[in-house]
Amino acid sequence: MGPQSTNVETPRLAAAKIGNDVGLLLAKLHAMGSVLNNRALSDFGLRERSFSVLTLACSGLEPTQRELADFLSLDPSQVVSLVDDLEHRGLVERAQGKQDRRAKIIVSTAEGRRIHTKARAALEVCEQTQLAALSEEENAQLRALLKKALWG
Amino acid sequence: MGPQSTNVETPRLAAAKIGNDVGLLLAKLHAMGSVLNNRALSDFGLRERSFSVLTLACSGLEPTQRELADFLSLDPSQVVSLVDDLEHRGLVERAQGKQDRRAKIIVSTAEGRRIHTKARAALEVCEQTQLAALSEEENAQLRALLKKALWG
DNA sequence: TACGGATCATTGAAAAAGTCAATGATTGTT
């Protein structure tokens, strides 16, 4: 089955003290979610990565590619590929930076926003599936803790 | 800066509603942690993956390679490579499965346990760094939520 | 103003990781 599996049986190995390793817990939960997310996003020709870029492009924050790279923890060259793809499909556009002419600002097209809205709805179903074991309150708590860990 | 960066400045993009996307939050925190972890583990010739395998090998749970693959969300062929590497360096050994002679049980050597203890200590420093923004209680809470989300 | 070092997007090459199908040994089931 491999990395794609969504098998959620409780493995006896969870007993190992590795089950307290935050790094591994994050990796596992992320891996599990990625499978679900990418599966759902494939209906829109998107993957987690390109969806994230599209989301930022739709945010109105007018991110530069450098900012996208920083925020998404990607190499700048990876952002080039992702934006290339989205641009070819008419979902985003490169605009010239306002203060800095080296920078390119990524903005969504109307079609991009249309796709994004639908994809986002599909993803919310995935999140519910992924965090089904958590109550609504715990769900919010998890989000808050992750955000706090990231940005204080 | 790319995926390697440990720059933790609060980016203005965090304002985007993507900041509520659990998948992205997990990806980011995981990516950030991986950089720190792999950097620390390189002193021992390990990476996150091989450390995880070593941890399970040291756990006394006598995991088979198949169990390692399932638990770590890896393809079985990836486990072969990881165990090959650890075995060549004398940190683990392949033992014959007890009920099933097809399966190989991965057990640690004395040297493996020695390295693991030291590596584990180094990783705990990383975790503290990564989760510096969280209180001790929140830290435990995060672990608990992640574990609950994974296996209820 | 002009120089010099730094930053941006981009390219392309190289390394690493992930995916997948096929295989021999072994298991459990009919």
Add this chain to the structure above:
DNA sequence: AACAATCATTGACTTTTTCAATGATCCGTA
């Protein structure tokens, strides 16, 4: 005994990641 299923392994293949080099542009400083 025969059959399908499972385990570890191999090898081919694709994708992702990493890294250095490049031209354009920005900024600080002389």
